[in-house]
Amino acid sequence: MTHPAGAFDRQTLALTACVWAVHFFFNGALFTLFIGSHHGWDVQLARAICTLLAAGQCWLAHLLLRWRRQVTFGFLMAVLLSTIPLALVQTGLGALVFRDVAGIGDPWPGTSELALDYLGYQWVFLAWAGLYVGLSHALEVRARDARLAEAERLAQQAQLAALRLQINPHFLFNTLNTVAGLVALGRKEETEATLQNLSHFLRYTLAATPAGFATVTDEVGMLQRYLRIEQVRFSDRLQVRYQVDPASAGAMLPSFALLPLVENAIKHGLGNSEDGIAIEIGACRDGNSLVLWVENDADAARVPREGFGIGLENVRHRLAVMFGNEAVLRAHPVERGWRASLSLPWMELA
Secondary structure (H helix, E strand, O other), rough: OOHHHHHHHHHHHHHHHHHHHHHHHHHHHHHHHHHHOOHHHHHHHHHHHHHHHHHHHHHHHHHHOOOOOOOOHHHHHHHHHHHHHHHHHHHHHHHHHHHHHOOOOOOOOOHHHHHHHHHHHHHHHHHHHHHHHHHHHHHHHHHHHHHHHHHHHOOOOOOHHHHHHHHHHHHHHHHHHHHHHHHOOHHHHHHHHHHHHHHHHHHHHHHEEEEEEEEEHHHHHHHHHHHHEEEEHHHHHHHEEEEOOOHHOOEEEEEEOOOOHHHHHHHHHHOOOOOOOOEEEEEEEEOOOEEEEEEEEHHHOOOOOOOOOHHHHHHHHHHHHHHHHEEEEEEEEOEEEEEEEEEOOOEEEO
């Protein structure tokens, strides 16, 4: 479902009740107008039973149809085609009810009589089906708007978190301290490169759209600048390799979705390794999905950890809001080290 099941059930129940209540009173008014009789209680009881049975059939149809994920042409056709067996069943039930409750109708009604009853029920089921599809679409749009609003809020939080990382006194102190050390050693080229990487990194964050997407190329480029700074800080203790399939370079992903994975790899990898680590950043296409991963090779990093941690949990929640069950975040030990991976619906720039 693309919208809350509880709200959908309640509104469908109200819709069904309204449609068949209107049918009950409108049909009764027509009988009174053309026949000039209000009928006896037995006929009214039979009509009420038939109305409840029809409403119950609509509710059962809803329970069978609500498993679908979104309103599509296939869903529309399924709803419309379902009215045919519903009307057929209701025709048979109506004939039995009027015969046994009101004593109206032959033991074996003729084909023409049943056909008229069928047409009478069919148009009401079609009206219900049209309104049901409209309700489904309206709730889906409302749920999508709510998800987008929530995704924008989370994206803004993610950008603010990235900004706090970049201007965090500890981060800046370490970076500037590294630059000062390079200057003292007379390593002019490394000093300039580090300052340029820091400048580009900050500029990318400030220019990014809070709720927007970026290409794999742009995100990996941002990570390269970030990691070059970290490599200068940690020297030979941090090695980085990239396994980005060129075919995935133009694929889209939420901005800053990979940065928390890289931070985790460095934090847990270097924090538990005396010899240093190598980090691998990869991206490829798998069918209709974009798969991205960040992996370190620190044996100590394979120690089981409870949950995702704050950074990865924020990423998981953000992806759940933006893509629902179509996006998956996994974090698990591998043969040597730890891997965090994302699987997202494949998207490209139009």
